[in-house]
Amino acid sequence: GKGAINNAEQAFNKTALLPVGVYAVSEELDEKYVFADLNLAQELLEFKPNQVTGIEFKFKPGADESAISEELQNIFNHKLTIKNRAQLNDSLYKMLNTEQTALYLIFTLVIVLTLFTLAGAIIMLIIDKKSNLTTLYNLGVEVKNLRKIFLFQGSILTVTGGLIGLILGIIIVLLQQNYQLVMVTPSMPYPVIFNIENLIIVLATIFSLGFISSLIASSRVTKKLLD
Known part of the structure; x- marks a missing residue:
């Protein structure tokens, strides 16, 4: 200089x-x-x-x-x-965080599409059990309590399926961390990390969307349907 x-x-x-x-x-x-x-x-x-x-x-x-x-x-x-x-590597971590957000949104969309199947199954069950519901209604059970039956059933299915999926996901992550099953290059395994925060986010997403789906489906139980 x-x-x-x-x-x-x-x-x-x-x-x-x-x-x-x-x-x-x-x-x-x-x-x-x-x-x-x-x-x-x-x-x-x-x-x-x-x-x-x-x-x-x-x-x-x-x-x-x-x-x-x-x-x-x-x-x-x-x-x-x-x-x-x-x-020090803020651009790299921003890219990884963006990728994580994109994957979260994509799989949330998959969950939403899957929950349409759950809602459809509950509606079909309501139609199938219409005569039983009518009997319960004539015996004095209120419509809101009949709705709770299918809301509870849909919630059970959501919780059970969510927990099974999370357990399998945790097992896969732990296997990748310990045994490096998937490799990015011959010498570098695909990086994964088990994060409690992500686990809570996934649980909250599955349970909230499952509850909303069950609530919408159970709302098909109406006084008009039972009459």
Whole structure:
């Protein structure tokens, strides 16, 4: 950054190296970084022996990230910019989160379509049991209580099917984590993680949509139908 460049060959610090390995992480990282020894990097960049642009820490399992970040800031008088892995690769994590949201919406649509089948089955059951419902109605059972029968039945089917599906899904995730059944590349397994938050979201989605579907189907039990 000082003076005019008369010879391009002399404008850069150079050294002769023999590459010992190639890393294939992602296209963005592969085209941006070269890994070298610290002393060599300091020499090429004309840094002092104690001068670096960044340090990476690997925490022990269970370490408190926020507490460690605060302690580092206190040590260096809040002159540091501290980022975790997600913040360093924010574009990659945004893409993965977008993919997760898209998959959630797609499978929610599949659940909605499946619940049409549940609603249809309940309606067919109402028609099939019309004579029994009429008998109960004539004996004094209110229409709202007759509706609760089919609402309860639809809810049971939803809960049972949802729990079975979730158990199978958890088993598949755990098998992938431990035995790497599906591979993205010959050396990299497809990344999966078991997250309680996602489990709660899936349960809430299945149960709420199942309840709404059962409620709509049970509403076909009317006084006009029984008369």
